Amino acid sequence: MKCKCGKKAVFYRSHEGTGYCKKCLCYQVEKTFKRTVKKNGLIKKGDKLAVAISGGKDSSVLLYLLRDIQKNIPFEMFAISIDEGIKGYRNKSLIFAKKLAKSLGIKHHIFSFKDNIKITLDEMPKNRKHCTYCGVFRRYLLNKKSLGLHAKKLALGHNMDDEAQSIIMNVMRDDLSRFNRLGAFPEHSKNSKFIPRIKPLRNISEKEITAYAIIKKISFYEEECPMSHDNFRRDVQSVLNDIENKHAGTKIKIVSFYDKVKTYTNIKKKGKMKYCQKCGEPSANDLCKTCELLKKVLK
Numbered sequence: 001m002k003c004k005c006g007k008k009a010v011f012y013r014s015h016e017g018t019g020y021c022k023k024c025l026c027y028q029v030e031k032t033f034k035r036t037v038k039k040n041g042l043i044k045k046g047d048k049l050a051v052a053i054s055g056g057k058d059s060s061v062l063l064y065l066l067r068d069i070q071k072n073i074p075f076e077m078f079a080i081s082i083d084e085g086i087k088g089y090r091n092k093s094l095i096f097a098k099k100l101a102k103s104l105g106i107k108h109h110i111f112s113f114k115d116n117i118k119i120t121l122d123e124m125p126k127n128r129k130h131c132t133y134c135g136v137f138r139r140y141l142l143n144k145k146s147l148g149l150h151a152k153k154l155a156l157g158h159n160m161d162d163e164a165q166s167i168i169m170n171v172m173r174d175d176l177s178r179f180n181r182l183g184a185f186p187e188h189s190k191n192s193k194f195i196p197r198i199k200p201l202r203n204i205s206e207k208e209i210t211a212y213a214i215i216k217k218i219s220f221y222e223e224e225c226p227m228s229h230d231n232f233r234r235d236v237q238s239v240l241n242d243i244e245n246k247h248a249g250t251k252i253k254i255v256s257f258y259d260k261v262k263t264y265t266n267i268k269k270k271g272k273m274k275y276c277q278k279c280g281e282p283s284a285n286d287l288c289k290t291c292e293l294l295k296k297v298l299k
């Protein structure tokens with residue numbers, strides 16, 4: 001198969017029925033990235049971004065592409081990683097994260113569960129829902145530490161597959177509040193203790209990100225987290241992949257439909273924000289989710 005430019009195609013976009021050569025695929029990925037940034041006003045001149053990186057493909061490509069558009073938009077950034085303390089996994093992936101940040105000349109901060117919440121994921125009782133705990137603690141630290149380092153926004157490597165899964169998951173859970181918090185630039189609280197999050201890769205598929213990383217020789221850690229088995233997201237991912245294989249373009253359509261529907265579902269939440277009595281971070285209740293869960297695992 002040939003690319004439209006005449007060169008040998010290395011990638012096939014089945015929903016378009018078109019082949020892409022290396023150069024044209026990279027151009028396409030970069031174009032989509034820039035369009036998402038521009039259309040949603042993700043980065044402004046003079047911004048300071050905290051970029052969450054794990055050493056995996058998505059966040060590695062994110063950091064690389066952000067470095068690239070600094071040529072066009074003057075903004076500052078640093079990389080940030082959370083070490084949950086999953087032996088044999090996170091320690092290995094962080095080697096890739098460190099190497100990439102260094103090669104791009106970007107300052108990199110690593111914060112561990114051990115130092116900051118006193119317990120690693122490995123040390124938590126095994127009957128816990130690991131992904132829930134891990135997610136809550138990770139988001140808590142990313143928010144707190146990014147703000148502590150004076151970032152204005154937190155950039156995350158969520159790709160289009162992640163986004164389509166989240167949309168469907170929230171439909172299946174009848175969770176309108178979480179549903180409304182998706183998108184490339186989710187609605188954020190005006191509270192200065194919450195960092196706004198941006199998802200510049202939100203319109204690029206996982207396959208294209210992987211291909212881009214390989215073509216650009218961005219090395220990344222390929223293993224999946226050993227703790228995350230049998231969760232809801234995995235099930236939704238597998239169903240969506242099956243449907244995508246039979247009906248190419250389904251994921252793009254889910255994401256596009258979301259953008260159309262969001263205008264109607266986005267009802268502002270009322271209710272006053274409180275602060276956690278224990279740690280002082282913003283919280284819906286007397287104790288924030290992190291402190292509440294920590295009470296269960298720390299004896």
Ligand SMILES: [Zn+2]
Nearest residue numbers: 003005021024
């Ligand atoms: Zn081409």
Ligand SMILES: [Zn+2]
Nearest residue numbers: 276279288291
């Ligand atoms: Zn708290």
